[in-house]
Amino acid sequence: MNWMLWLTPVAVAVLMFIWGGVVFAVLMKNYFAKEFGHVFRPPEDFKMGGQVLENLIQGVLLTVIYRHFAHPFDSALVNGLFFGALVGALMQGSWVLSMWVNFRVRLPPVLVNGAFGYGRMLAVGALIGVMAGGA
Numbered sequence: 001m002n003w004m005l006w007l008t009p010v011a012v013a014v015l016m017f018i019w020g021g022v023v024f025a026v027l028m029k030n031y032f033a034k035e036f037g038h039v040f041r042p043p044e045d046f047k048m049g050g051q052v053l054e055n056l057i058q059g060v061l062l063t064v065i066y067r068h069f070a071h072p073f074d075s076a077l078v079n080g081l082f083f084g085a086l087v088g089a090l091m092q093g094s095w096v097l098s099m100w101v102n103f104r105v106r107l108p109p110v111l112v113n114g115a116f117g118y119g120r121m122l123a124v125g126a127l128i129g130v131m132a133g134g135a
Contacts, residue, residue: 005063008131012059012124017052019120028116035109062087066128080129081122088121 024032041047066083073079096114100107 009059013055076133084125
């Protein structure tokens with residue numbers, strides 16, 4: 001098996017972790033703390049190990065799904081972006097609906113969070129397409 005297939009989930013996990021850290025802990029920290037502070041854990045109770053494990057599991061599963069079910073376009077990048085768009089719609093669309101329906105939160109911040117998550121999935125799809133597409 002190609003070594004890139006083993007490296008891809010790690011690269012995906014790193015990308016997801018960095019994206020989440022930049023967006024949620026730096027750029028939008030105050031906004032999301034104000035809007036979702038009553039729903040999520042406070043910063044002092046953040047579970048770093050769980051977050052890393054979540055990103056690794058997603059990286060492995062997304063890479064495996066991509067390798068088995070991705071549509072064969074001519075370009076690995078286009079193929080990855082297509083995959084990221086589909087996975088992003090599935091993951092973020094259901095997350096937005098679940099958050100808004102089940103928790104006492106306003107819709108606009110949930111949509112903002114979903115949009116950042118969708119962008120992350122596009123980037124993840126592109127990365128997987130480029131790294132694992134030709135493996």
